[in-house]
Amino acid sequence: MQNSFAYFLDQLINGLTLGSIYGLIAIGYTMVYGIIGMINFAHGEIFMIGAFVSIITFLLLGMAGVTWVPLALIIVLVVAMTLTAIYGWTLERVAYRPLRRSPRLAALITAIGMSIFLQNYVQLLQSARNKPMQPVVSGGVQVFEQQGYVVSLSFMQMIIIVLTVLLMIIFTTVIVRTTLGRAQRACEQDRDMAALIGVNVDRTISLTFVMGAALASVAGLMFLLYYGVIDFYIGFLAGIKAFTAAVLGGIGSLPGAMLGGILIGLIEAFWSGYFTVEYKDVAAFSILVLVLIFRPTGLLGKPDIEKV
């Protein structure tokens, strides 16, 4: 069974789905790192909040009698993105902005504190129990069959992958073509200089957090749809893996984050499929260590020159 092409294809599809989720979270890490040079450790928690807002919205829609799935999905998407984006904005405004000129360790420890805070905040408000949800989208298409082993691509996986691609296109357009994107790239290169030529640096950084949080909330929604169960702790592991993805792709590089996400998703899926499912997290961390040792700038990253 494990040697068949069908099995391989199955893992490939799983890996791509998982990788899309990681990639979307990783973009938030990479953007924030690019622009203010800090690891937003609480980003995983933002993803988790996105998942919680999604499940609450789904339940409310169910109570309100909205049963047409596409409409429900769009409403949940909009609500989750908006509310979670405000969490991202507040996080930056309250916890990170005052520390922008402080040593890096201070910012990192603040981020860890924020992560612990948000985790327990959600735990207190929504209890520590698992929150299961009925599958919203069911069914799929059969794509391949070999010796009775059927490989199917579920509609859920299609939605996840298509939505990710769509968001990536929108996102890349924003970065490459709009004024905001230009301001972001300017701030990334030199914040003081950007401020001198009239870029509103505070606003640009705020919007970066808003965009990152919005994408993370989409990832949270996808996680909820895909696994059907969430709890307050999902942000921790997903956050670390997404960070690994961002480092793997080259931190600061947006296509790198997506590529890294897909790679981590694939590695995890194939590792679970061909070796043992228990050690899949170890595999992801080992990759992180190996990348940092042998190619600290990541796959698509630019070399970082240390100036004295």
Add this chain to the structure above:
Amino acid sequence: MAVSAAEGIDIRPLNLAAMVREASITALVVFALAIGLVGFETLDVPGGVAIRTRFADVAVVMALAFVGRIALILLREHRPRPVLIVAPILTAIMLVLLLSETIFGSESGAALKRFMPFHDPVVLWGVVAVTVILAVRAAYAQTHVSSSLTLEERDARMDRIGAGVQRAARLLGPLLLGAAIVLPFMPFADRRVLDIGVLVLMYVMLGWGLNIVVGLAGLLDLGYVAFYAVGAYSFALLATQFDVSFWVALPFAGLMAGTAGVLLGFPVLRLRGDYLAIVTLGFGEMIRVILLNWYSFTGGPDGVSGIPRPSFFGLAEFSRSVPDGTAFHEMFGLEYASIHRIIFLFYLILAMALVVNVFTMRIRKLPIGRAWEALREDETACRSLGINPRNTKLTAFGIGAMFAGFAGSFFATRQGFISPESFTFIESAVILAIVVLGGFGSQIGVVIAAVVLIGLPEFFRDLQQYRMLAFGMAMVLIMLWRPAGLLAHREPTLRLFGRDKKPETNS
């Protein structure tokens, strides 16, 4: 007002509309934050999840945000008087509500309680704390020229406090040590107090160990608990599989943890600060996952149980009757009491923690200790002075890990049972918070932070669920308030002209 006006602070006319607008925006943001997670509660019901609304809480939070923002604006605009009047009134109302049952008796008290926003008194106490702080700030602004200090002023002031504490440490240190030594013989020292004492000392020891890595060498290690786990498991497995006694296994456990530190540190120590943090975090999780899944070796989620208790230096056991050997109470002709073991554990961890402390104090004066601190300040400069950064960092990492291993074996022998549950990331974060709160590199700061963070919550068990929330918040607030750590004060380890002499200034 007269005071500040006289000092020439420019008081702008108050723009009421702008003030209300600013406060409204704050309330709106708070609404957006609260409506999802506070406004709706997911409830577990058979067959799925149901929803309950909590709109009243959202409204209260919004109102508080609105009022609070206005208070802050008034303080910023040097108009503290309204705050000074309103904040105490609010505090009083809250307190009356909170204590209604004790003031008015249970019946009318319960009736009053219905007006209480939030059903959890802890949240309300938090609100009371905020109003009190606002009132104090307003009072301060009323009598002083400027109500808020700039970051530099605040830093300078905290630096003086830090220096004061450090000077006091000469006195405070022996005093605390004396208090710790006599604690078991105090009349109030029952089992519970001693247990908390042991717990606090364990974290003091871990904090001092991590202080070598984070405080002295400046390496942010988020996976410190991994070495703690290695030490605990080394000891537990040696003791249960090979019947090795505590005193034989202890150095071995430290050695194993130290080796693990060097092995893990070797490839990653050339990474920069925040990358190192994430990689160590990854290592911490990796070790936990391995402990969880290597069933044949570690027992997986079942952990290791039946770990032997430490004996009195191999001479006597702490049990009522010992078949082949001496019991502690027989040896000293005492009445048997189960608390003897706890007292012994207390002194054991006290001694172990002191060893770490003395070691750290001494090694700071050796070339290697000086190299750690120099490396923390400027790696490039160190490199050009011929210090090998990797080896220097490796020694700090290894020694820190070794002490974690010692603490781990103590943990194992105290609990008698260990499982991967005890070695989660949160544990690392707690130890790190102790070091950070204490001010990186300050030995006495670690003690104070451990007492505050570990000891206090143990006495307020019913606040347990809020503990980590307050913990995260404290980490953020302390960093915002003082990025160098609360009691941070870096005394130069070497002076050109001795301690009290000042170099003559040539003008």
